[in-house]
Amino acid sequence: MKKIAYILLIVLSVVSLQNCEDTYLPPSLEYITFGKTVYSTGVDVGGSTTVEIPVYTGNIVSTDRTFNVDVDGSAAAAGSYTAPSSVTIPGGTNKGTISVNLTDTNLGIGVNKLSIKFIADGSTTVGAATSIEYIQNCEEVTLTLNIVFDGYGSETGWNIKDALGGVVVSKPIKTYADGQATASETITLCAGRDYTFTIIDDYGDGLSYPANGSYTLSLGNTVKATGGGDFGASETTAFDTN
Known part of the structure; x- marks a missing residue:
């Protein structure tokens, strides 16, 4: 009699567990x-x-x-x-x-x-x-930067900053090669804005050795920045795109 009761208890426990599993619903994700x-x-x-x-x-x-x-x-x-x-x-x-x-x-x-x-x-x-x-949003204009190197183009770099001092376009030093004679860059900026152009010489003697070089930044037929020779480590020119 005790054995039958024990078996019945096990069966009821299993059925109870199965019923719990059948009715359990996880919370919605x-x-x-x-x-x-x-x-x-x-x-x-x-x-x-x-x-x-x-x-x-x-x-x-x-x-x-x-x-x-x-x-x-x-x-x-x-x-x-x-x-x-x-x-x-x-x-x-x-x-x-x-x-x-x-x-x-x-x-x-x-x-x-x-x-x-x-x-x-x-x-x-x-x-x-x-x-x-x-x-x-802005109306874009295209400028041209022409550089005549002094013989050591790897020393030359440049950048253009907007009125807030942010660099909008640049070429670091070592972009150009020693012995390279010239470079011409096409630059897109917003019309009617104020900018600054800075040319950099890593050696600190500008575009001056072994021969004098030069640079010109133009908007159409209008020259916006120009220079050359020994300007030291850098030279900065403010300009607009009017």
């Missing part, structure tokens, strides 16, 4: 992601624009949900963007929108980049980060 990984746009001179970034969750619930985001603006001009620190998904849907406002503040001529990611909270699986790449 919370997941959120951006619509795309990269957004690109331009900002008019003195203007602003807004980039709308859609975000999606993996499920729909009846109540609003808020997710925190982190915005890294280390590669963007200071003061050129305004972005929220969170996004809300309204109840009854799986879509929300992050609105990022961009302005022509300190943009210069380079590409600015914002990196945006969701902050994981332990209960939410987050998708890949997204980014916004933006530039200042």
Whole structure:
């Protein structure tokens, strides 16, 4: 009798465990992601624009949900963007929108980049980060830089900076070769802006040995910067693209 009762107890335990496994339902997975990984746009001179970034969750619930985001603006001009620190998904849907406002503040001529990611909270699986790449819209003009070397082209380099001091185009020393006679560069800049051109000599005697060299930066038929001979380690000329 005791043996039969013991067997019955084991059978009931197994059935009980099977019933638990059959009825157990794991919690639904919370997941959120951006619509795309990269957004690109331009900002008019003195203007602003807004980039709308859609975000999606993996499920729909009846109540609003808020997710925190982190915005890294280390590669963007200071003061050129305004972005929220969170996004809300309204109840009854799986879509929300992050609105990022961009302005022509300190943009210069380079590409600015914002990196945006969701902050994981332990209960939410987050998708890949997204980014916004933006530039200042402008009318482009083409300049020509002609250099006659002094015999040691490897010592020569140059750069052009915008009004904010950012380097927009450059050639470092050792770009050119010793014994190279001349070089001609085509340079694209924004029209109607202020820049500085700097030519550099690594040895510190300009374009002067064994023969005097020269350089000329021109916009069409207008000379914007020119010089040569012994200018020392560098020579800087301010110019505009009017």
